[in-house]
Amino acid sequence: MSPARLSKHFVTHPASRDVLSPVLERLPGAARRALARSPWATGALRDVAAMVRSWTTPRPPFQLIGRDGAALPGERRLKVLEVRRETPDAVSLFVERPAGVRELAGQFLTFTLSIDGAEVRRSYSLSSAPDEPCWRVTVKRVAGGSGSTHLTERVRAGDTLRTRGPSGDFTLDPDALPGHLLLIGGGSGVTPLFALAKAALTADAGARVTMLIGDRRGVDCLFAEEIDELARAHDGLRVVRVLESSGSVESPRRIDEADLDDALARGTLHEARVYVCGPEPLMDLVVHALGRRGVGGAQVKTERFVTVRAPAADRLPSTPVTLRVGGREAPVAPGQTLLEAATAAEIPLEFSCTMGGCGACVMRLVDGDVAMAEPNCLDDDERRRRLVLTCVSRPLTDVTLEPDD
Amino acid sequence: MAQPTATDRLLALLPPTAQNRAASFVEAGALVTEVESPRVMLGLLPSAARGFLLQRGKQGVPTLMPARHLAHFDWSYTGAQAEMRDLYRRAKQQQWDAEVALDWSVDVDPLNPERPILPYEFFAFERFRAYGTPLPRGSKEELRLRADLATWMLSQFLHGEQGALLASAQVTECVQWLDGKFYGATQVMDEARHVEVFHRYLTTKLCKLYDVNDNLFVIIDALMVDGRWDMKFLGMQIMIEGLALGAFGLLYRLTEEPLLRDLLRYVIQDEARHVHYGVIALREHYRTALSPEELRERQDWAFEVALLMRNRFMAHEIYEEHYAHLMSRKEWNKNVAESPGMSEFRHTMFERLIPNLRAIGLLDERMRRHYEDAGLLRYAGGRDASQLSGEAMLAELDARGHGDLASAAS
Ligand code: FES
Numbered sequence: 149m150s151p152a153r154l155s156k157h158f159v160t161h162p163a164s165r166d167v168l169s170p171v172l173e174r175l176p177g178a179a180r181r182a183l184a185r186s187p188w189a190t191g192a193l194r195d196v197a198a199m200v201r202s203w204t205t206p207r208p209p210f211q212l213i214g215r216d217g218a219a220l221p222g223e224r225r226l227k228v229l230e231v232r233r234e235t236p237d238a239v240s241l242f243v244e245r246p247a248g249v250r251e252l253a254g255q256f257l258t259f260t261l262s263i264d265g266a267e268v269r270r271s272y273s274l275s276s277a278p279d280e281p282c283w284r285v286t287v288k289r290v291a292g293g294s295g296s297t298h299l300t301e302r303v304r305a306g307d308t309l310r311t312r313g314p315s316g317d318f319t320l321d322p323d324a325l326p327g328h329l330l331l332i333g334g335g336s337g338v339t340p341l342f343a344l345a346k347a348a349l350t351a352d353a354g355a356r357v358t359m360l361i362g363d364r365r366g367v368d369c370l371f372a373e374e375i376d377e378l379a380r381a382h383d384g385l386r387v388v389r390v391l392e393s394s395g396s397v398e399s400p401r402r403i404d405e406a407d408l409d410d411a412l413a414r415g416t417l418h419e420a421r422v423y424v425c426g427p428e429p430l431m432d433l434v435v436h437a438l439g440r441r442g443v444g445g446a447q448v449k450t451e452r453f454v455t456v457r458a459p460a461a462d463r464l465p466s467t468p469v470t471l472r473v474g475g476r477e478a479p480v481a482p483g484q485t486l487l488e489a490a491t492a493a494e495i496p497l498e499f500s501c502t503m504g505g506c507g508a509c510v511m512r513l514v515d516g517d518v519a520m521a522e523p524n525c526l527d528d529d530e531r532r533r534r535l536v537l538t539c540v541s542r543p544l545t546d547v548t549l550e551p552d553d
Numbered sequence: 554m555a556q557p558t559a560t561d562r563l564l565a566l567l568p569p570t571a572q573n574r575a576a577s578f579v580e581a582g583a584l585v586t587e588v589e590s591p592r593v594m595l596g597l598l599p600s601a602a603r604g605f606l607l608q609r610g611k612q613g614v615p616t617l618m619p620a621r622h623l624a625h626f627d628w629s630y631t632g633a634q635a636e637m638r639d640l641y642r643r644a645k646q647q648q649w650d651a652e653v654a655l656d657w658s659v660d661v662d663p664l665n666p667e668r669p670i671l672p673y674e675f676f677a678f679e680r681f682r683a684y685g686t687p688l689p690r691g692s693k694e695e696l697r698l699r700a701d702l703a704t705w706m707l708s709q710f711l712h713g714e715q716g717a718l719l720a721s722a723q724v725t726e727c728v729q730w731l732d733g734k735f736y737g738a739t740q741v742m743d744e745a746r747h748v749e750v751f752h753r754y755l756t757t758k759l760c761k762l763y764d765v766n767d768n769l770f771v772i773i774d775a776l777m778v779d780g781r782w783d784m785k786f787l788g789m790q791i792m793i794e795g796l797a798l799g800a801f802g803l804l805y806r807l808t809e810e811p812l813l814r815d816l817l818r819y820v821i822q823d824e825a826r827h828v829h830y831g832v833i834a835l836r837e838h839y840r841t842a843l844s845p846e847e848l849r850e851r852q853d854w855a856f857e858v859a860l861l862m863r864n865r866f867m868a869h870e871i872y873e874e875h876y877a878h879l880m881s882r883k884e885w886n887k888n889v890a891e892s893p894g895m896s897e898f899r900h901t902m903f904e905r906l907i908p909n910l911r912a913i914g915l916l917d918e919r920m921r922r923h924y925e926d927a928g929l930l931r932y933a934g935g936r937d938a939s940q941l942s943g944e945a946m947l948a949e950l951d952a953r954g955h956g957d958l959a960s961a962a963s
């Protein structure tokens with residue numbers, strides 16, 4: 149029996165594998181065989197390994213469960229290089245860019261934050277373009293939002309952030325720029341739009357880009373100076389700001405269909421590609437109005453910032469169920485997501501944001517039933533095709549998955 | 554603050570991560586000196602090695618325990634036992650479905666100061682001011698600690714319930730009365746339900762689960778591998794369940810969290826039956842079937858284990874999580890022992906336990922002296938499990954009022 153198989157077979161303790169394997173590899177073949185035959189000896193070995201391990205790297209005397217606890221691979225600890233206050237309630241965190249990682253403009257990062265002893269995950273769009281030296285994430289404080297409050301008030305330069313991603317397909321291919329790039333959004337939705345504008349203008353300094361931005365008051369506008377400066381340097385960029393404060397108190401001025409028509413008039417409807425990111429009502433208005441004008445499908449991309457809500461715990465089974473995927477099985481503990489369970493059983497599944505925001509983890513449900521955290525990035529059509537996001541799906545029954553292709 | 558001993562000083566020389574591990578070695582060693590009866594000590598030693606030294610309960614993988622009891626088959630279906638038959642009948646009628654009986658839609662926020670799982674007085678974290686961590690009542694940190702302490706207790710209940718599930722299944726195989734086997738089967742179901750509800754509460758409401766405490770592991774391990782059925786009964790039905798019953802009662806009275814309170818109410822009714830069964834099964838056996846020698850071993854064992862539980866159930870997992878960098882284990886122990894909640898906890902535990910030991914005949918003249926020395930004899934006059942039903946116990950708890958901690962005890 150090879151040392152690798154021996155250690156896999158008998159020393160299933162995840163923590164002891166790395167302690168034992170080097171020892172086992174050095175044993176002569178006969179000793180290894182004798183060992184493999186004796187359950188007592190392998191048991192004792194395992195105990196010793198666990199003991200060694202507990203001295204050097206003790207595990208905490210508890211486990212965190214369910215929505216916040218499970219660890220997935222692929223997380224990076226990145227250092228915050230600088231914290232810059234952008235507006236009274238928004239800051240930009242400049243974060244070191246890990247070597248060899250290249251994002252597309254418009255993507256987002258997911259942070260795992262420890263707040264009052266609990267772990268929470270939050271996603272934030274990058275406001276930096278791919279050619280900037282470090283990542284920049286701009287966070288606007290939301291009243292009552294624990295994640296945004298933590299990031300805007302407590303994080304300091306020098307801290308590290310547990311980071312996943314970049315993820316998401318609210319992106320732009322710099323080699324295939326549209327004739328007219330129309331970026332519409334408001335509030336913190338400007339963040340990815342700013343990155344998209346910069347990326348487009350870097351790829352083609354003369355690109356025709358229109359930014360239609362809504363916000364409450366001038367002081368709340370994110371990146372106001374930087375965007376103005378960008379517009380001064382590029383004739384093709386036009387910036388239109390619609391401020392609530394320019395209307396009356398009873399009916400604040402908001403982006404409306406007339407603004408949209410003005411913006412669209414900079415080119416033909418056909419050559420427009422529209423990116424929308426902002427408050428729900430704005431997004432709905434824009435998407436519907438565009439649809440009425442025959443602009444839809446691949447021409448329009450949307451990105452929603454929402455807090456994902458886990459399904460109510462009482463809908464979930466209280467005992468483990470089984471996940472079948474690719475001919476293998478994994479137990480899913482109550483509260484675990486399909487992705488967490490598969491990962492714990494060393495079944496590799498694709499994923500990126502772990503938040504239901506990017507679609508990287510999509511699979512088809514062949515059998516069984518799941519509850520997905522909502523809202524997430526699946527559309528109605530995808531739901532009809534029984535697609536699920538494993539990162540936010542908790543099984544209601546035994547479940548079988550297959551790749552969607 | 555407690556005076557450091559030579560061992561404490563030696564421990565302090567180790568790096569902090571190693572200190573905790575070393576401390577559990579020291580604790581294992583201390584067991585040898587704490588347990589007076591050499592026979593009991595030798596009996597516990599293998600389990601102590603597995604628990605304290607090898608930390609089998611804390612490796613993050615299942616523990617396999619070799620069970621060596623004999624299953625008792627009776628092809629003639631004799632062994633009628635009226636009192637057990639009656640318990641069996643009651644048990645069948647009182648079955649409940651945790652899915653339906655409890656309102657799981659209740660949103661539990663362990664940090665909600667309006668509905669704390671434990672009252673502030675339970676631990677009175679204010680006492681740690683001397684160590685440089687003022688934890689004012691109701692502050693976030695204080696609430697978090699209280700929630701963690703409650704989670705720790707409930708986690709130990711859960712592990713204890715799993716022990717009860719497996720042990721009650723073993724005992725159902727072992728007993729010679731057919732009525733006992735019938736009853737035992739209902740207890741297995743009860744314990745499964747207890748594991749279900751505590752597990753569900755911990756994993757879906759508190760979202761945290763603590764490892765088994767080393768001392769609890771040692772006792773569970775010792776019972777699981779002991780081949781003698783009456784030892785399993787004594788350990789599980791009388792000692793662990795008896796103590797748990799006291800603890801459930803206290804928590805039921807103190808908690809402001811409605812779901813937990815409901816849950817405990819149901820569990821207490823089941824548990825009262827279980828302890829009652831243990832008393833019936835052992836009363837007869839200990840009076841008639843044991844040699845004086847064997848009886849003495851049971852007496853010593855029960856006494857030593859009662860003291861172990863009193864002296865060692867000290868929430869060390871919480872200490873390691875929050876306080877290891879601030880104070881020595883010894884100081885922690887002292888603080889825990891003196892906290893009002895823990896004192897009350899011990900009081901209620903022994904109030905339930907000692908009368909049952911009397912009922913099964915483990916409290917003769919010799920043992921009375923021992924219990925007297927340990928300050929526990931004052932509980933000997935109370936009602937045992939055959940005299941106090943779950944309903945009666947709940948009625949008394951309700952009558953004592955809710956939420957206040959009258960720390961009269963110990
Ligand atoms: S990993 Fe991004 S949606 Fe699941």
Ligand SMILES: [Fe+2]
Pocket residue numbers: 714717743744747824
């Ligand atoms: Fe129980």
Ligand SMILES: [Fe+2]
Pocket residue numbers: 717744794823824827
């Ligand atoms: Fe029980």
